[in-house]
Amino acid sequence: MDTAGKVIKCKAAVIWEKSAPFSIEEIEVATPKAHEVRIKIIATGICRSDDHAVEGKLSNVKFPIILGHEAVGIVESNGENVKHIKPGDRVIPLFVPQCGQCMCCKDSRSNICIAAKLKKSVGVMSDGTTRFTCRGKQIYHFVNTSTFTEYTVVEEMAVTKIDSGASLDNTCLIGCGFSTGYGSALNTAKVHPGSTCAIFGLGGIGLAVIMGCKIAGAGRIIGVDVNPDKFNIAKELGATECINPKDYDKPVAQVILEQTGGGVDYAFECVGHIETMLAALNSSHFAYGTTVIVGVSAPESTITFDPMILLSGRTLKGSVFGGWKSKDSVPQLVSDSMAKKFDLEKLVTHRLPLDKINEGFDLLHSGKSIRTILLV
CATH class of the missing domain: 3.40.50.720 (NAD(P)-binding Rossmann-like Domain)
Known part of the structure; x- marks a missing residue:
């Protein structure tokens, strides 16, 4: 894509401080570094865990931050040494990564990746920096994903390729809630x-x-x-x-x-x-x-x-994450959805554009929604 290798300016929903409303901002998304992937987000779900983060109920949150972790998108560009993902691939970011090499990844009894927990501090990539800036300030990442934005950057172990024919809409629910x-x-x-x-x-x-x-x-x-x-x-x-x-x-x-x-x-x-x-x-x-x-x-x-x-x-x-080993299981769950083994659409009650994200959270708080999908 013609944006490869360039900083991208795009729209994102930023939370500047605990319990504040989402603010739609123009942000800068840096180019992906080694082993990183930059993704154009197409659809992202509003999950109760995002709400917990807004309220400061999660320990792995630093403000200002871009939340969101249940999404589907298309790879825009790669950093160096990315082996299994290429630009144009349809993908789901993974809030539970899978490096495939650590003790837990190799053990069938666990789906928690030790490498992902040890490699990075809260809110930043493995090199200790973020890929988002806004108004001259760094904006922190959320659980390896940060999907309430038009573009995000994730590590290769925190994204998986899905079927090229998969829906770029309710498939996002496989990224968290459904799975x-x-x-x-x-x-x-x-x-x-x-x-x-x-x-x-x-x-x-x-x-x-x-x-x-x-x-x-x-x-x-x-x-x-x-x-x-x-x-x-x-x-x-x-x-x-x-x-x-x-x-x-x-x-x-x-x-x-x-x-x-x-x-x-x-x-x-x-x-x-x-x-x-x-x-x-x-x-x-x-x-x-x-x-x-x-x-x-x-x-x-x-x-x-x-x-x-x-x-x-x-x-x-x-x-x-339902005990699923993410990189291994998410593609199969997407295939099962395409084969109509379950109906994701029954969980969707609302669709809104990203700039109406606060309305989506109001629906969550009032109990009027099951899943609201933000179309980015």
Whole structure:
């Protein structure tokens, strides 16, 4: 492309300080350095984790910053020594990179890359600098991606090529929300046919968990949310019933224990609140229930419970990006989407241009959206 080797001036949504609204700015995006790729973002989803970052609830955030981590785009140019990506490729940036060489990347039990965690400080690339500037100031990166911008720069280990025929729209959901929920059911919990599941939180991730539970053959899928407006879509995607904790004068875990005859086989917490984590744990069967924490909690949050609750056989697990090894799995998930094995469009409620990003976050806060896609 004729922009290769040049600084690109483009539009981006910048957060200048904690809890501030997004500001649409003209930024400069530097050329990619060795092992880096510059991407033209086409579509990017608004995820609850982005909102946590705005509110200062994540420890890996420095302001001013360009957020966003769920996107699809086209490679504009490469730095030196990029081996597997070329300009023109359709790609998905990866907030969970995969170097392929570290201990965890080589072990089938983990999808967390040690190299990615050790190589860089918060908000910068591996060389300790950023690729974004605005008004003469450096703008920090977010979880290897920063997709609320027309162009971004990522390391090669934090991007993967997808099918050239893949949609440059709702495919962005595979970059986070869909894959996180879907994989937590299939990979982390390993839901088995005929089982009973409870999903706490029916946002985009919780609904994707329901899709995963249904694909796995669960016999009973219980959606739990204080917003009954989510119940119809939850049932459309596979929930057999839904519970609103506000409808009962007893703890929702007790309600589930009573309605399931002792607890569910699998419980998923997709909210990020300590209270719902405990409710999910307590709603699982005492002898063999598995609880998976998917929601991101605030920094320094702690969870306290009697260890005896685990001694009888319960299991408590966590799941990041659904347990998928990103570079290996994302292309296959895209292919599965193209083959109609699941319908990403059912998770999309709104589409907005990038300059209406604050409206998109208002929809998130009001509970009126499942996933809003920003068309960049």
